[in-house]
Amino acid sequence: MEQELFPNQEGLSFRQMALNDIPDVMVIEHESFTLPWTEEAFRNELTQNHFARYMIMQYLGQPVGYAGMWTVIDEAHVTNIAVLRAYRGRKWGERLLRELMKTASDLGMRRMTLEVRVSNEVAQNLYRKLGFKPAGLRKGYYSDNQEDALIMWAELPERGGAWEVGKEAN
Ligand SMILES: CC(C)(COP(=O)(O)OP(=O)(O)OC[C@H]1O[C@@H](n2cnc3c(N)ncnc32)[C@H](O)[C@@H]1OP(=O)(O)O)[C@@H](O)C(=O)NCCC(=O)NCCS
Numbered sequence: 001m002e003q004e005l006f007p008n009q010e011g012l013s014f015r016q017m018a019l020n021d022i023p024d025v026m027v028i029e030h031e032s033f034t035l036p037w038t039e040e041a042f043r044n045e046l047t048q049n050h051f052a053r054y055m056i057m058q059y060l061g062q063p064v065g066y067a068g069m070w071t072v073i074d075e076a077h078v079t080n081i082a083v084l085r086a087y088r089g090r091k092w093g094e095r096l097l098r099e100l101m102k103t104a105s106d107l108g109m110r111r112m113t114l115e116v117r118v119s120n121e122v123a124q125n126l127y128r129k130l131g132f133k134p135a136g137l138r139k140g141y142y143s144d145n146q147e148d149a150l151i152m153w154a155e156l157p158e159r160g161g162a163w164e165v166g167k168e169a170n
Pocket of ligand 1: 117
């Protein structure tokens, strides 16, 4: 994950998640998901899981989103992605996912996969926009309402390749 020390013109920057980000992450997690992860789950990911990579998106120094993945051989499995509700709809979720995809590619990943609730049309639209394609269902995947998960996959551009992913889907 690239350490971007200076924000871009919009004031956005990206960096690796650290343990002291967890309180901010929990605020976003709880307003974003009906089955939120615990602080302990994030702590374990950051300290115990060598496959895990977590990224913070910050606006003028304040965390406003995060995303994570497991990088296994040449496949990246997205674990979560969320933007603070007050900052949604500004294409920042898209920026965050593009940054995650670029980081995965830089790490040598060739493909990326994720699961999304069949009812989550906002997230599915974002994923389709960035080149993800549906590849089956996990029936009753979500334990709160037994909702199905849609499995999606995207091919990642080669390391150092052009970063106009998903343009053909527009
Ligand atoms: C999903 C999420 C990360 C998207 O981030 P965002 O900042 O709101 O989205 P963006 O402004 O970057 O929009 C990017 C694309 O997402 C889709 N999208 C965003 N808001 C949408 C809306 N209200 N309705 C339909 N599609 C929408 C569109 O495809 C959009 O591209 P477009 O504007 O060119 O059509 C954010 O809404 C979120 O945190 N949701 C709650 C957590 C969640 O559901 N995470 C995904 C779990 S799998």
